[in-house]
Amino acid sequence: MNLKQLSHMLALSQTTVSRALNGYPEVNEETRRRVIDAAKRHGYRPNPSARRLATGKTGMIGYVLPTGAAVDIDPHFVEFLSGLGDYARSHELDLVLSPADADDQETTYRRIVANRQVDAVYISSPRPADRRVALVSTLGIPFIVHGRSEGLDFDYPFTDIDNEGAFHEAARLLVQLGHRRLALINGDGRETFAIHRERGVRRALAASGLALGEGDVCSLAMTEENGYRAARRLLEQSDAPTAIACSSLIMALGVVRAVRDLGLTIPGDLSLIAHDDVFPWLKPENFSVPLSTTRSSIRLAGARIAERLAARISGLEEGARGEVWPVDLVIRGSVAGAPP
Amino acid sequence: MNLKQLSHMLALSQTTVSRALNGYPEVNEETRRRVIDAAKRHGYRPNPSARRLATGKTGMIGYVLPTGAAVDIDPHFVEFLSGLGDYARSHELDLVLSPADADDQETTYRRIVANRQVDAVYISSPRPADRRVALVSTLGIPFIVHGRSEGLDFDYPFTDIDNEGAFHEAARLLVQLGHRRLALINGDGRETFAIHRERGVRRALAASGLALGEGDVCSLAMTEENGYRAARRLLEQSDAPTAIACSSLIMALGVVRAVRDLGLTIPGDLSLIAHDDVFPWLKPENFSVPLSTTRSSIRLAGARIAERLAARISGLEEGARGEVWPVDLVIRGSVAGAPP
DNA sequence: AGAGTCTTCCAAAGCGCTTTGGTCTTTGCA
DNA sequence: TGCAAAGACCAAAGCGCTTTGGAAGACTCT
Incomplete structure (x- = not known):
């Protein structure tokens, strides 16, 4: 069931059906209701490939995954992912991991941006004067850094802990x-x-x-x-x-x-x-x-970053606001006065 | 730089350029060389969104990620991912993680298949009579199971350890x-x-x-x-x-x-x-x-599964072959004779 | 009544690729 | 020499959506 068929059975143009479904104002509310109803009844879902070709929006957030025989992915990543995924799920976002040679991530960043493969990316484990941050910033794709770089001559949005x-x-x-x-x-x-x-x-x-x-x-x-x-x-x-x-x-x-x-x-x-x-x-x-x-909790950070990415994609968040979360100090038995 | 522009500067049709680039036989070798050369020189890369709309191929493999506040992603996942990513990188495949409610993964599987969001999927941590395996099998998308289900009334391709x-x-x-x-x-x-x-x-x-x-x-x-x-x-x-x-x-x-x-x-x-x-x-x-x-090594399994997925996508592998890897028993100091 | 303004809808032009169904030369062979 | 087959290329039709640029009709206002 595609747009053509649906609009045909409704005796409406594709334009109107598309607009009705996407909430544009120039369509009669009564018509909109009819359209939405028919769409639901026939289980119509716009084809994302077509939509992304037309709009450039993908509904996906990207992460460049450094790989290589000698490269180990940090086990923290899983927890971060839990949080990210939890938020992404509720907003119908998918996450695409683009594996890259750990020593040449730039090519991959350029590719996913040039190809418009994702709507936004996040960067993790940044280093001082991190080239990825500079790159992504000039490439002009929405992004959030998990952590902070330093010594960059521009501001950028990040979420970090103190x-x-x-x-x-x-x-x-x-x-x-x-x-x-x-x-x-x-x-x-x-x-x-x-x-x-x-x-x-x-x-x-x-x-x-x-x-x-x-x-x-x-x-x-x-x-x-x-x-x-x-x-x-x-x-x-x-x-x-x-x-x-x-x-x-x-x-x-x-x-x-x-x-x-x-x-x-x-x-x-x-x-x-x-x-x-x-x-x-x-x-x-x-x-x-x-x-x-x-x-x-790194999991919370994952959820927060997903949230900010979603906000940036939809234009709700802009600018280079960095946020720094406080960290709890939890005292347990492993500390005591210095031995005499 | 898109196909239209490229073919225009070469004074060739889009058809021929496309065919030259995709290795079809009905193009003169000399012409092909010219085309490939020009493409390289101008950094032409076919737009994947357009290609996937035309062909249905995405160049991505999918994984449905169970999420939820009470759901923990297995830390093994990271290592598996290392292997998978390592292989995927060398074959220009991306991995898309589609977060799903842990209690309703079916909706997500149906979505990614109906939308043709990925070319193949893998399933991990299967259970006896696993519904995901049955589902994915009827949906007709290429897949590999990491591990095995049991009590299913059909065969399916898997890679498991003994x-x-x-x-x-x-x-x-x-x-x-x-x-x-x-x-x-x-x-x-x-x-x-x-x-x-x-x-x-x-x-x-x-x-x-x-x-x-x-x-x-x-x-x-x-x-x-x-x-x-x-x-x-x-x-x-x-x-x-x-x-x-x-x-x-x-x-x-x-x-x-x-x-x-x-x-x-x-x-x-x-x-x-x-x-x-x-x-x-x-x-x-x-x-x-x-x-x-x-x-x-679960990392090796990840690489192997990526390899099999790639093979299935390109039609090199078919059928329901399951493979079971032997497991090493490594004796160290933690075992000894039973106490008297 | 005529002019202007909304409201509501549509046809058609993209988006950038692949693929179908040709056409026009060349070549091979009797 | 004539004819079929093969080789090399092209125009145009998709793929399924969004969006531009109207157009028709209803309404308001003077």
Whole structure:
């Protein structure tokens, strides 16, 4: 059942039927009712391929997915997707993942924009002076950045959490508890979130005349193994840190294992705070010693970004407004006063 | 730059240019070269929206993503996606995720097929007599099932791993080591993979005149917490199992925690084997006691399924061939002879 | 009554491709 | 030499929608 057939049975032109269905004003309400009714009765659904050829609108939002044999997709992605999908569903939006060579995403961005394959895109895991942000901005497609870039000479719309504030608070708490040597087990140091977290820690330490030592900040892919290795290296020093801030729950698993392997205890020998993106399958309160965390649901962020993308597509949102969400600091058993 | 312009500058008809570019035979090789050359020089790329309206081909594969506030996307999905994306990239395929109400995926499947939004779909986490498989099959869109359904009265193409065989081997090993009471901490019991794994364990036990007791199989969402709870319940019995087979590494984390909380040890008091889907961020060899596993890379499965989908789209593959991959049993420190 | 303004509808022209159904040369063969 | 077959190309008709540029009729106003 296509528009032609439908308009034929209604003895109306395609123009009128199309307008009736799309809510244009120049059609009699009585006629509109008739049309809508007939459309529903015959299960008419406009062919999206035809519509997108005519209008350029796709009803899809895009994400360029970096791939490659050596590239691992962040498990956080799933949670983000849950939120995004949840919102997208209720607004009849689909998400198209365009896999790209991790080292050449530009080609893919250009393609999906030139081909008008999606109405909007989002960018995740941005880095300082992120080229994708600059690119997408000049290409002129609606977009939202999940996270922030830095050092770009223009504004852009983003939704981020207050990573610096979160880690500042975490570090400040540790300092208040008497810790004088902290370490930071961070994610990939090229990403803005990691930079912000380090900045937060440094700022908190500086406020008390302290600092992060040379080897006291580790920037690594967020795996359990890297958490273990980093912790092990830190704790085997003669002058080991008495507190660690850690960028992910998964790395924290490794830290806990290292602590145990070394015959130490939490929080007796080491205080630990990690960032929690809120996974359903791994919860900080279930660590052998309940883990203190800075918490922010990445799922909520996904939903929010879908919402903003939808708003931008329909023209309800414009401009370069960035929003920064506060992060909760949740104290549990893994922090205590510094050992004497 | 569109076809019209390109053909105009070449002083050829759109027909010929289109045919030249699409490799049809009725065009002079010399002409074809000219056309291809000019297309490249001017960066001509056929508009996919126009092409899909004309041909119905989209260059996209689809996945219906169950969503909802209470629905969690499996973290395995990310790894699967890595493999899928890696293959898709090299074949210029995109993946469209159509979020659907977890309780009504049928509407979405019907929509994406009726609208010709994708060329093929895959289905994951199938259950016995899975309605999606039946639906997609009657709808007539190319598809592959990742995993297997059961009790369907027709054949369908799938790629699965030998879950039954894997858990049969695992259980057999444990029995050989003298274990007489086993337990199974399984995933969601409504899914086929979980059924197969249970079957595998039961078969191995039966071969030695043993059986799984009433409460010795737990079917739960695969979270750390559920692993902990299940293990705790099992191990607190007076007649506790001396070996556990576990369906996921994440649950195994919980099992290990329970064992420790109870003051027991692995493998002294409990032998443990878990299934490993091969995550980059959590490895069985890094468990405090290296974990024996049944191992099968879900990432490879993703790539394979993309490959088969592409083959089906282009007509290279047809029929209902199912393939079952063997699973490696990797012995590490977490298994030992049964305690006396 | 005539001019202007709405209201309501329509025919037809896109959107940019593929594909059908030719036409006009060349070539092959008896 | 004549005729069929093959080769190389084209015009035009889709694909199914949206949107432009009217047009016809009803209404208002002077």
